[in-house]
Amino acid sequence: MxxxxxxxxxxxxxxxxxxxxxxxxxxxxxxxxxxxxxxxxxxxxxxxxxxxxxxxxxxxxxxxxxxxxxxxxxxxxxxxxxxxxxxxxxxxxxxxxxxxxLEHQRELIRHIRTRHADPDYPERAMRVLDAVNAFERQTHEFGFLLNALTEDDRIAMGIAAHLYTDGELAEIERIFRAIPERGLTDEYLRVSKLMDTLPGNASPAQREHAIGAGMAFLEKIADCMDPGNWLRPDKDYERMLENMTMVHYNDAQIAASDELFLRFTRLLAKRAGG
The missing domain is CATH 1.10.1660.10 (Multidrug-efflux Transporter Regulator; Chain: A; Domain 2)
Structure with missing residues (x-):
């Protein structure tokens, strides 16, 4: 044939x-x-x-x-x-x-339908969003975090949702669950407002007040942080994300944010024995 x-x-x-x-x-x-x-x-x-x-x-x-x-x-x-x-x-x-x-994928699809979640984001990011939503319900200001985001913030969060490791996203989830559980919601809102409203011509005393308030708050949730996530060198995409978010900060906010990060990482290094 x-x-x-x-x-x-x-x-x-x-x-x-x-x-x-x-x-x-x-x-x-x-x-x-x-x-x-x-x-x-x-x-x-x-x-x-x-x-x-x-x-x-x-x-x-x-x-x-x-x-x-x-x-x-x-x-x-x-x-x-x-x-x-x-x-x-x-x-x-x-x-x-x-x-x-395949069974896992079907279960994930069920979760997406139940939560009305975005299917183009990883499952692990959904858990973080659940924690953020639970936190917002505690503040009685549902949506205030996401509604306050700029377009660059949203892009940065989307990239982070895909590229952050499981451990890094789990850390974010722990933080947003710990804040209401430890009765720190009001303090979080006060510190956020201090940093968000810091004027570009803020005096050293004003910057120090915001930094001090930020440190006092972070010390109360430091056990939620993995020092390895904070003390390692930044990845390329992390530097890009930082640049995207910092473009909306004035000089005083950038200086205060940098100093707060420096002091907090020193604290984490000390606790980690570094």
């Missing part, structure tokens, strides 16, 4: 036949004097076996060795040998992992 006939009976394309020939999965038949390939029933059977193994989930790289094992066992009259068993075990493990992943 010709290649088109073989492909039709096996339910594959002629291009697939050529690919199988190229990788050595399907032996090349002899050609006629006019140059056409002439296939036999053995080629059809092997092609059907290839399709069956592929339907089980075997890769093309695995199918060749699997067929060789099965052919050898049939010649000897044996049941499945160690080689074939190993390939089946490997496939079974891979399928089990895929099923687990």
């Amino acid at each position: 010709r290649s088109s006939e073989l492909a039709h009976m096996a339910g594959v394309s002629v291009r697939t036949l050529r690919h199988y020939h190229a990788i050595g999965l399907l032996p090349e038949p002899e050609r006629t004097s006019s140059g056409y390939r002439t296939y036999e029933a053995t080629h059809l059977l092997r092609l059907l076996r290839i399709r069956q193994l592929a339907s089980l989930g075997f890769s093309l790289e695995q199918i060749g060795p699997m067929l060789d094992e099965l052919d050898a066992e049939r010649v000897q009259g044996d049941s499945l040998g160690p080689g074939a068993q190993d390939l089946l075990d490997e496939l079974d493990q891979r399928l089990e992992e895929q099923i687990s992943q």
Whole structure:
């Protein structure tokens, strides 16, 4: 039979036949004097076996060795040998992992629907948003954090949601859960207002007052912080995010923010034994 006939009976394309020939999965038949390939029933059977193994989930790289094992066992009259068993075990493990992943994806879709969350953000970021929403409910000012964000802030948060590690996002979640649990909501709002309203021509005393208030607050939630997240060198995207947010600060706010960060990281280093 010709290649088109073989492909039709096996339910594959002629291009697939050529690919199988190229990788050595399907032996090349002899050609006629006019140059056409002439296939036999053995080629059809092997092609059907290839399709069956592929339907089980075997890769093309695995199918060749699997067929060789099965052919050898049939010649000897044996049941499945160690080689074939190993390939089946490997496939079974891979399928089990895929099923687990699919179940996780379905569960995630259910969560997205329940929370009316954005599907283009990671699940771990949803937990942070849940913590922020819970915090805002405690303040009776739901949405005030997100509504106060600039467009650059929103872009920065979106990038952070994708690129921050699980540990870094978990830290943010711990912080926003700890603030209301420890009765620090009012203090957080006062400190935020101090920094947000610090004028560009603020005096050293005004800056120091804001920095001191910030340190007093941060010390109360320092146990929520992982020193490793604060003391390591900044990543490229973190420097970019910082530049995006700082563009909305005046000189006094930038100076106060830098000094607050410096003092707080020193505190974390000291507590970490650094």
